[in-house]
Amino acid sequence: MALAALVLVALPFAPTAAQSFYREAPELTARALRKELPPVDQRLPKNPLLLQVEEEIGRYGGTWRLGMVGKGDGLLPYRTIGYEPLVRWDAAWRRLMPNVAQSYQVNGNATVFTFQLRPGLRWSDGVPFTAEDVRFWFDDVLMEGELGGEPPHWMPRGRQGVQVRVEGEHTVVFRFDQPNALFLATLAGGQDFGGATDYPQHALKRFHRRYNPDADHEALDLGFKSWEERFQLVARVNNSQSDAGSLLRKRNPDLSSVVAAEPVPTLNAWVIDRREPGDPARVVARRNPYYWKVDPAGNQLPYIDQVEFLEIANAQQLKGLLMRGVIGMQARHVTGQSIQDEIPAILERGGYRALTVLPSDSNTLPLAFNQTHPDPARRAILTSKDLRIALSLAINRRAIIDRVYNGQGEPYQMAPRPESRYFSARLARQHLDHDPRRANAMLDALGFTARDGEGFRLDSSGDRFRLTLLTRRDRPHQTEAMTMVARDWRQLGVEALVRPVDRKELRDLVASNRYEVALSSGDGGMDAVLEAYAYVPLLHESFFAPAWVRWVDDPGAPDSEQPPPSVMEQLALYAKLQESPDPELQARHVSSILDIAADQFFSIGISTQAPRTGVVPTDFRNVPRLMTESWLYPAPAPTNPSQYFIAPP
Template structure:
């Protein structure tokens, strides 16, 4: 079956069964909801219309606004959604709450891909051409028209500018040579993406976080910060901003291809979101208020969002977040409270905090992955880490059931870094090999390679020095730190010195992408359908592949400073993945993914701990239209945003 073959009407929805189902079918169909007879708006906006500050709501909406069905009932306007950010680098939480407005989007239950910013779309049969039809009359948050020319600005001024984009994003490239696609504007509301070779994952990428990027560059605002569009005035703006170059200036004005902190630093930059920033992401609070030109309505024609504003308090300690939840000071949150050790506190304070639990399936494949950096800068550590026997021994040295009982309050089962059992990508050998807790076997294997020990009983490496591994975990991810602490004792028992180092989240990723880590632990994403999109722990596919950042750099762009040509097995995985990206045939995609996983099982570069428990979030009892279940994926379905927070309301 070819994912591009079932074409019907122009208005479209890509039918994608839930992530544990094998089939993936493209279906083009008409929307269920018709246009309301009249439109209404929030009282605060009506006041601005009366004062002559805004045009009437009918003039602010596009000709065909997106009609969104509500979960429970038509809501009422007003209120402030209170939530939190963990430190200065938690931009992902902003993206997952108010920043998910791409060309396409997931439905709340993760069963469909549907048009969003694009009113409709079409794809040709070989997945090389994708046409998006935009909404006539749609506007940025400042009232300026949003058109296909804004997308063209992103393409010409950002993607094709080597100073801003040294290497094009992989989702926008095809073939072994990573040839970037092209963009053509047909008219103000029609734009075509073309690729030299089939891009079988492109629509999935557009429904995830990457679909936001092409529609995040308001040309009328951003061109003043670009040297090609403002050559005479750019120097003065650079000086005024206190930065060194026009590239630095463009960055701080919102050039954030991965939706990092820079995206939220300029509250003057127009957006398409339901709420737009009124302050930069800095200090102790980040705020956003309703977008008067938001282009979605409910079935009765009420312009969304219902909630007036969103306030993010910026805190430095995850336990402070827990305290705020318990005190009823947070209205919705499904991030930073997943630590199983928090469950008892959350349950005990449910009545006092006046909240209910929002549960959902987790698409993560593991509670924690432990990748060994096979491309370590230190030749001695590289030699040790590349020794598969060493990795196998340390896997057998881990008492996973003890970790499950102590850290994850008895939830989960031992599991390696492998897709979940109820997915089409389940690979039994990868999931179950080397799980047995057997310190005697671990010592036996290690004795064959590193028999010498120092006075404290730690093994010596080939250079005669103690084998010491720095295990880094993000501050705020307490289960990661706690799990490493237990593993530290397990590995000490077999003569390996693991030093646990909690580190700032943003600094951790900087160190990984610079190839400066030994072992850096993180959530094991890629448990289901996301394995196709982000297979970073199955082979070195991106700089965040902590098991081999230098090989990943070569795959992305061989000219990068840390890039090294991979060994043959990883080269083969990269070739297979390029074949996977180049086909829309689901059976072929699954076969290719299983080949990649077969090699991953042979290499065993990443150790896993256990399966993930059911994901839990909280919603205040007076916050309505929140689904009872919201999937958690870590990015592919950027929860809770696909659950449509713009139709949540306070009763």
């Protein structure tokens, strides 16, 4: 990552007093003529962000519909209309670009980051966005206990070691006590919780006790437990929540009729406006009249009038909507295996073209064995490396690839992909042979020789040797594959119970340390720096050891547990990595971290993830033909969906 000043070149045109260069959607022109809005050149910043469109200058109009599946799918709206950070990734995921900040500078040892905001940039209600909004987020949300959710990944432990200073109306300075070479890249990646550009001070101050002494009393009168709970709802702190109340920022809305959203302004291209009941119900986002990006012809974006998120329960319903041509451009959920099987029929039916989606996952089905299980007897089993090796050798990966993944992919452990600069052949290729005879011998050597009347091995307590595998209910291919794994393990005399759960329940079980084996996210396939948590217990996504993660967050926290020496060595290497702005030195530290991960072998993998296929309606324009899928690159947002448009018939 180059630590240098980046400045967005000013537009080669400027509005004049006689006539604005800029053009806008007809509905906005009509509102301006009725004096409901200022003229377009007064709504745009002095230096709007100029987008080079993917194919052609677009046309205004139309509705983009997407399927929002199950509970906790708020990341679909976030990744579609909610990604406007200070800096962002470019469409090719090669370099960082200014965004809300029109420029930034980094000092030589990556401790001071200075952002220049766009003068005249406005929230969706017309109020100027200034450095004070960033200060409000940092001082009054992020640093206010747990008000802002979990600390962001770039935040030093305990929220200490960083200060934010406002220098005038449009300058914000982040100063770290220690080098933070990953700060900008982390800002540009996906965010579980709201960030520096998501909290309009003028709209949210009245919900905050620091500015409104009656905030707690008012919240209690409305049925909230505290002013913090009300603030978190109205500010939409948690990006992943997708229940109607969270998206509308309202408590217990009446879902039998149209419900207007709480009017909290944003910087996004579309603003969530209302929820409409129906089959399916839909959450509707309308065009932001103050959106601050333009195309090369001076047209204010977005082109598309509104975006609708259809509330659907499962992949089966999404398939039905795709077959009927209801869904617009979508990759999320469409790339799930159950729908991938139907893609050829959907494309043959007409109305869609294929969108190639390159996965960044380290593995299709990474089985994370809980190294910190609270029960000593279960922990003794789960922490046995030889046991995990034996179970890995028992898996017939080729059969799973052929049946569940249509023959696409290769046997692989949880490791960076071959395309990644961090590829580790040792980590990726070890313990892949399908060798049930050796697996049985290893279990015998571990002392699991006694069996019950059905041929199942007995553990040290005399009970049947049994493991429970958690899968995602909304991803039925996981259950299908794990059922095949269970059959392979049955041949060893090991009983595996496959238990599908909702995504939220899975995360809750992992967070509370109440599980044995769980399918983790499979991150760390392309970038083992920002996604090192796939191999080191850094974040809650490190499914292999939640109690170690708690210790990393806070060594004094209840139920936290200091990791063993080998993992402590990984943590020390990662600390060095965070301090180094040199990509080559970072890569050497990653290599050492992965060597230790190979030694420990905490997770079992199945196969590489083959390219997937999303869908784009044939009348959709300016959508790339190829897109990478990653939380570090929260597609499709980095491709600027505000430039997408729907061609007229």
